[in-house]
Amino acid sequence: MSKSMSSARRDWLRAMSVTAIGAAVLPRSAWAQAGTPIVIGSLTPQTGAGSIYGPGMRDAIAAVVKEVNAAGGVISRQIKLVSEDDQTNPEATVRAARKLIDVDKAVAILGPWASSVAAAVAPVCWESETMCAIVGSADNITRLPHKGFLIRTQPNISMQAARFGRLALDQNPKSIYFLGPQTPFTQIYIDVVAKMAKDKGVAFASEIYDGSKTSYRSEVDKAMKFKPDVLLLGGFVNDNAVVLRDIYRAGYKGTMIGFGTGVNTKLLESVPPEAVEGIYAVTPSAALGSPAYKRLAKLINVADPGPFESQAYDMINLTVLAIAQGKQATGPAIRDNIRKVSQGGGTVVDDAVEGIKLIGEGKKINYEGASGPVEFDQYGDIVDSKFRIEQVRGGKLTLVEIS
Amino acid sequence: MLDVLTQVAQLALNGIMTGAVLAMPAIGFTLLYAVLGFPNFAVSGHLAVGAFAGWILNTHYGWPLWAVVPFGFIAAGVLGVATQRVVVEPLRGAASITLAIASVAVALLIENALRFGFGNTLRSYDLPLARDVTIGALRFGPQQMQTAAVAIVVMLLLFALLRYTRLGRAIRATADNASLAAVKGIDTVAIARLVAFVGMGLAGASGVLLGADTAIDPLIGFRLVLAVFAAAVVGGLGSIPGAVLGALVIGIAEEVSTIVLPSDYKSAVGFLLILLFLTFRPRGLLGERRN
Numbered sequence: 001m002s003k004s005m006s007s008a009r010r011d012w013l014r015a016m017s018v019t020a021i022g023a024a025v026l027p028r029s030a031w032a033q034a035g036t037p038i039v040i041g042s043l044t045p046q047t048g049a050g051s052i053y054g055p056g057m058r059d060a061i062a063a064v065v066k067e068v069n070a071a072g073g074v075i076s077r078q079i080k081l082v083s084e085d086d087q088t089n090p091e092a093t094v095r096a097a098r099k100l101i102d103v104d105k106a107v108a109i110l111g112p113w114a115s116s117v118a119a120a121v122a123p124v125c126w127e128s129e130t131m132c133a134i135v136g137s138a139d140n141i142t143r144l145p146h147k148g149f150l151i152r153t154q155p156n157i158s159m160q161a162a163r164f165g166r167l168a169l170d171q172n173p174k175s176i177y178f179l180g181p182q183t184p185f186t187q188i189y190i191d192v193v194a195k196m197a198k199d200k201g202v203a204f205a206s207e208i209y210d211g212s213k214t215s216y217r218s219e220v221d222k223a224m225k226f227k228p229d230v231l232l233l234g235g236f237v238n239d240n241a242v243v244l245r246d247i248y249r250a251g252y253k254g255t256m257i258g259f260g261t262g263v264n265t266k267l268l269e270s271v272p273p274e275a276v277e278g279i280y281a282v283t284p285s286a287a288l289g290s291p292a293y294k295r296l297a298k299l300i301n302v303a304d305p306g307p308f309e310s311q312a313y314d315m316i317n318l319t320v321l322a323i324a325q326g327k328q329a330t331g332p333a334i335r336d337n338i339r340k341v342s343q344g345g346g347t348v349v350d351d352a353v354e355g356i357k358l359i360g361e362g363k364k365i366n367y368e369g370a371s372g373p374v375e376f377d378q379y380g381d382i383v384d385s386k387f388r389i390e391q392v393r394g395g396k397l398t399l400v401e402i403s
Numbered sequence: 404m405l406d407v408l409t410q411v412a413q414l415a416l417n418g419i420m421t422g423a424v425l426a427m428p429a430i431g432f433t434l435l436y437a438v439l440g441f442p443n444f445a446v447s448g449h450l451a452v453g454a455f456a457g458w459i460l461n462t463h464y465g466w467p468l469w470a471v472v473p474f475g476f477i478a479a480g481v482l483g484v485a486t487q488r489v490v491v492e493p494l495r496g497a498a499s500i501t502l503a504i505a506s507v508a509v510a511l512l513i514e515n516a517l518r519f520g521f522g523n524t525l526r527s528y529d530l531p532l533a534r535d536v537t538i539g540a541l542r543f544g545p546q547q548m549q550t551a552a553v554a555i556v557v558m559l560l561l562f563a564l565l566r567y568t569r570l571g572r573a574i575r576a577t578a579d580n581a582s583l584a585a586v587k588g589i590d591t592v593a594i595a596r597l598v599a600f601v602g603m604g605l606a607g608a609s610g611v612l613l614g615a616d617t618a619i620d621p622l623i624g625f626r627l628v629l630a631v632f633a634a635a636v637v638g639g640l641g642s643i644p645g646a647v648l649g650a651l652v653i654g655i656a657e658e659v660s661t662i663v664l665p666s667d668y669k670s671a672v673g674f675l676l677i678l679l680f681l682t683f684r685p686r687g688l689l690g691e692r693r694n
Binding site: 046047051052181182207208209210212213214215217218219221222237238241242245248249250251266267269270271272274275 | 413414417420421424518523524525526527530531532533534535542544547613616617618620626627658661665666667668669670
């Protein structure tokens with residue numbers, strides 16, 4: 001025992017000596033450049049209902065960080081990315097956020113995806129003056145007293161619900177039925193679509209279910225009794241995979257419309273094709289064809305990045321640019337400068353490296369992102385978004401329109 | 404009035420189909436409890452292993468469902484014996500709560516191993532969907548009825564094994580009093596491993612049936628385990644017919660409750676039943692009174 005301890009001590013002394021010699025011989029500039037890294041936290045869903053999107057978001061953020069570091073960092077400092085899993089679970093999210101803020105000293109947290117998760121992490125961020133960029137789209141999150149430390153790259157629920165309702169009414173139905181899981185935003189969808197239906201004289205009814213069940217036969221029975229011309233599905237992939245089977249078994253022949261978070265390629269892989277044929281998907285669209293979108297596709301080597309990867313790309317670029325603009329890596333500095341780089345005119349840029357260079361030259365920049373123009377109102381919500389309407393045709397998602 | 408009766412009948416039928424999914428893992432859970440003496444929550448992980456083993460054979464090698472179910476049983480059963488040897492046997496003599504916590508850890512380990520190997524993506528068996536059959540005013544799901552039939556056959560076979568065979572008597576003796584059974588020359592360690600094989604195997608086979616009926620991911624068992632526990636408690640922990648009855652009661656109660664409660668409170672109904680049974684009839688519907 002004493003032999004191994006003395007061996008360990010020798011190893012430790014040897015390591016310390018090497019470090020000390022290194023310190024003596026390294027040029028001064030190397031130390032200055034290394035500096036203290038700026039810590040940015042990625043808090044995305046690697047497990048749970050959002051796990052289909054989390055890895056792509058994390059990779060997009062990591063790719064930008066790598067690119068910025070390779071170009072010399074920002075304000076002469078490297079960025080250290082610490083990635084945590086929000087588990088699509090508010091309790092786990094708060095623990096992970098506390099670790100990012102208290103232990104890692106992150107100045108920004110990027111990516112909380114689900115609304116429940118985003119609502120849980122928001123107070124932790126504003127209390128600690130940490131900038132937070134979220135996806136979670138329940139309207140009320142950005143109405144919290146977040147002192148500007150919150151921005152959201154995803155259109156809020158009211159914006160999404162209005163587009164959802166418009167597509168439903170475009171089918172000229174006599175009746176619309178909404179079937180969705182219990183989430184913080186389900187009631188908002190129902191209220192918005194119900195009002196739109198009422199204004200047009202269309203019958204409307206809804207049912208909220210528990211999203212963790214293995215069968216939804218009774219819920220589908222209720223829906224079928226209403227004889228809806230349009231069936232709106234508010235679920236995620238996991239519950240839609242079960243709900244759609246039960247709808248097929250019940251012999252429903254009308255039009256089905258779901259959200260992109262619940263009707264996507266992942267769903268098509270997990271449900272027999274006959275159960276999803278003809279269903280529409282409404283998704284906040286990435287800015288397809290924009291320079292930033294093309295750049296992102298190349299950067300992460302994905303032919304067709306999704307909206308959340310695009311948003312993650314914008315979150316990290318905006319954060320880095322705000323640090324460059326404010327010349328400080330702190331939460332308040334990011335908050336105070338994020339709108340200076342995202343809106344209000346200036347040279348259009350689509351990546352942080354180019355933006356840092358222009359800011360260094362004293363130029364005003366306007367970041368146009370992969371998810372859209374990313375301009376924010378006083379609450380931190382984006383002011384405009386396009387939606388991608390797709391339909392499953394022949395077992396594949398086919399683009400109908402982007403509007 | 405007829406309309407209401409039809410609605411109740413349809414909901415009860417839906418409940419039977421929901422309960423059928425719970426019945427097989429509940430049989431495994433209750434068998435494990437009877438012999439090993441602790442609630443083994445690792446059934447959730449073994450259920451997922453069975454589901455993935457079946458999925459590989461079905462989608463990669465084109466095996467039909469009837470051939471895949473036994474394979475799911477064997478895969479989960481073998482893993483069950485391994486976890487019995489590696490985790491449960493070294494903890495022999497520990498309090499049942501210790502073993503229950505260890506079983507939760509095993510479940511998490513297995514589910515994370517599956518996540519590591521297969522990712523989180525939902526996966527579907529390569530099986531066609533069958534439309535429901537309508538008889539009178541009632542809608543039947545052929546696939547779910549098939550699952551119910553399998554659960555009932557398994558229950559009868561296990562019941563017969565325990566009641567009428569020498570091996571069954573040895574298992575029952577071990578369940579009643581392991582020390583006394585050992586004195587009488589029964590290899591209780593081997594019996595416990597056999598029960599782990601059968602109990603976890605049943606969870607694995609039900610994973611295949613559930614996967615064929617819905618879709619699979621590493622948490623397929625996790626989402627079900629509390630309902631399985633509820634079914635076993637309501638039926639009477641340790642009683643095999645009780646597990647099936649408990650599963651059907653939970654399924655029917657959850658579905659029929661939607662007449663008066665919003666659907667998103669369904670899960671609460673199952674747990675309300677657990678509370679009621681633990682308070683007023685702790686031995687469950689068919690459990691034996693224990694001193």
